[in-house]
Amino acid sequence: MPQPPEHPPASPALATARRAWKLLYQDSTRCIALADQALARALEDRDTLAEGWARLVRGLHLIWYSTPQTAAHELGQAEACFAALGNRPGHLLAEVGIARCLWRDAKYQESLERILPLRAEGLQVLKRDELGMLLNVIAGCYSSLGESEQAFAYMYQALHEAKPTRSNGFEVVLYCNLAHELIQLGDFHQALAYVEQGIARSHQLRNPRLLSVLLINRIICLMGLDRAPEALPDVKQLLDLPADETGRGPTNAHFETMALAALRAGDPTLGRELAARARGNCPEVDVPDEALTLVVAEAEVLRADAKLAEAAQHLQRAESMLHAADAGLSLRVRCLYHAALADACQQLGEPDRALAALREWQRCHVARGHQASRARYQAASLQTELRRLQQHLDETEARRRATEKARAELEAINQQLSQKIDEVEALKSRLERQATRDFLTGLFNRRHLNDVMPQMLAFAQREGQPLAVAIIDLDHFKSVNDRHGHVAGDTLLAAFGALLNENTRQSDVAFRFGGEEFCLLMPGSSAELAQRKVLKLLQAWRRRAFHFETGSLAANTFSAGVADSSSEAESVESLLKVADDRLLEAKRNGRNQVQSQTTPDAAPQPNVSVG
Numbered sequence: 001m002p003q004p005p006e007h008p009p010a011s012p013a014l015a016t017a018r019r020a021w022k023l024l025y026q027d028s029t030r031c032i033a034l035a036d037q038a039l040a041r042a043l044e045d046r047d048t049l050a051e052g053w054a055r056l057v058r059g060l061h062l063i064w065y066s067t068p069q070t071a072a073h074e075l076g077q078a079e080a081c082f083a084a085l086g087n088r089p090g091h092l093l094a095e096v097g098i099a100r101c102l103w104r105d106a107k108y109q110e111s112l113e114r115i116l117p118l119r120a121e122g123l124q125v126l127k128r129d130e131l132g133m134l135l136n137v138i139a140g141c142y143s144s145l146g147e148s149e150q151a152f153a154y155m156y157q158a159l160h161e162a163k164p165t166r167s168n169g170f171e172v173v174l175y176c177n178l179a180h181e182l183i184q185l186g187d188f189h190q191a192l193a194y195v196e197q198g199i200a201r202s203h204q205l206r207n208p209r210l211l212s213v214l215l216i217n218r219i220i221c222l223m224g225l226d227r228a229p230e231a232l233p234d235v236k237q238l239l240d241l242p243a244d245e246t247g248r249g250p251t252n253a254h255f256e257t258m259a260l261a262a263l264r265a266g267d268p269t270l271g272r273e274l275a276a277r278a279r280g281n282c283p284e285v286d287v288p289d290e291a292l293t294l295v296v297a298e299a300e301v302l303r304a305d306a307k308l309a310e311a312a313q314h315l316q317r318a319e320s321m322l323h324a325a326d327a328g329l330s331l332r333v334r335c336l337y338h339a340a341l342a343d344a345c346q347q348l349g350e351p352d353r354a355l356a357a358l359r360e361w362q363r364c365h366v367a368r369g370h371q372a373s374r375a376r377y378q379a380a381s382l383q384t385e386l387r388r389l390q391q392h393l394d395e396t397e398a399r400r401r402a403t404e405k406a407r408a409e410l411e412a413i414n415q416q417l418s419q420k421i422d423e424v425e426a427l428k429s430r431l432e433r434q435a436t437r438d439f440l441t442g443l444f445n446r447r448h449l450n451d452v453m454p455q456m457l458a459f460a461q462r463e464g465q466p467l468a469v470a471i472i473d474l475d476h477f478k479s480v481n482d483r484h485g486h487v488a489g490d491t492l493l494a495a496f497g498a499l500l501n502e503n504t505r506q507s508d509v510a511f512r513f514g515g516e517e518f519c520l521l522m523p524g525s526s527a528e529l530a531q532r533k534v535l536k537l538l539q540a541w542r543r544r545a546f547h548f549e550t551g552s553l554a555a556n557t558f559s560a561g562v563a564d565s566s567s568e569a570e571s572v573e574s575l576l577k578v579a580d581d582r583l584l585e586a587k588r589n590g591r592n593q594v595q596s597q598t599t600p601d602a603a604p605q606p607n608v609s610v611g
């Protein structure tokens, strides 16, 4: 039987439901007790999975021990639990159970229509005896619809699937059902072989209902093989079996068949008694095969009492049952009837009627032979069909997995790619930064000045605004390097870069030209305004003191030349040249000053030096 899926560790309710599940065919009484217990605990613990399995076990049990409606209701609830959890095997098994309820309610076609579409998914999701259960329900529908070939094929396949499990008695159900189909097909030898296997195994089970069906099947087989006396112990064993808790089971089972066996085994007293019991149950016997078998048994009682004419009449009165449109009679029982009628007529000395009955018997017998060979063919072709379906599903699944794998690989590649792109982007901006920035001070470099200054100048000219340029050169920087070392010189350069950044406007752009030379572009500033700004920078720079191991440095100065675009220069080159000339002039004039005008004698400008 199917096992609830492993969800380690199983909750207490689920563990109990599992135990109940295993006992479904082994011990019906303990099974239902455990299932009830599991359900109560599951509801208390709000354990939906355990509730699903407990209800599934209860539902499957109730199919046989209550009304199909009650069972279907319970299975519907199990189905809802599994649906909520997305548990496909549980859901499918509940569906299988519901289809079985329809079958039990004699809605064979409806049951078949419900279960056939589940076949494909069942092949994928269900394993071994779980799949056997599904196939068994399909077989049951075909069997009840009189399609013994299909029934046999499905039953055979169900046994093929479930047999390796051999754990909990489900295969006994299949032995029993398969034997039933073989009986219908007239293969009593093979049917008996399955029944014997089932009976041997059923001794380890506590399932009187199942044993009773097996015994009935063995009785039918032995009668079919003209070994009725051997069936007498089975009849007696059947009569000794306890009734199950619902009153169904052996007490209500096939008295007509037992009666016939007793009569043919030479025990007319028992036969008579059993036929009477069967007739007593008659209103409940609505199965055509059982009803006609009872007529045959009653005719044999009459024959045993030497009432030959009455026996023949009794049989003939039942003839209408054979012709009813929805007779639902199996060929086996038709054969039984015609053979009995032929015998009765023969004994009565009516050879014509006996011959006619024999011809009918022969017709049914031949039809049955054809049905049997078709069934074997059907079994082989079903096996092929299911194997193909399985193969198709496997291939689809493999394709799905391959697509999924390819998609996952693609995603991984995409991820790597976007990572690489990010890396390349970062590298690119680092390189760009390196290309436009001076490494030591972080200021823009000369190359960048060449790129942006023409645009800034053009913009200023368009707007009628001045663009001021200051070229700044640190004074006596060589001596800093010489006295304090190159590292100290670098420190000063970096500090000056920071000073420029901190003390200029957002719109001002500072550059390091190289060495200890800097440039400041000040959009919207006149040379005069720029000079004031640079003087403030000079003051700030002078205030900065540096301490090295070699000594301290204070009162550092720089010299600067300032020019603006509005009055003195029209082009980038000329503007830079003017500023540079003024810087040289500032140097010449003694450094530590900002020169904003070109003086012919290059005399120091007292108003602009910071002494």
Ligand SMILES: Nc1nc2c(ncn2[C@@H]2O[C@H](COP(=O)(O)OP(=O)(O)OP(=O)(O)O)[C@@H](O)[C@H]2O)c(=O)[nH]1
Pocket (backbone or CB within 6 Å): 440, 473, 474, 475, 476, 477, 478, 479, 481, 485, 486, 487, 488, 489, 490, 493, 514, 515, 516, 587, 591
């Ligand atoms: N530490 C350091 N020194 C540099 C760097 N670039 C240029 N120098 C040095 O800066 C010094 C510039 O010296 P000079 O051109 O003679 O100018 P100065 O000593 O500042 O004299 P004046 O400009 O006339 O006041 C040289 O000794 C260069 O080696 C640099 O990136 N780091």
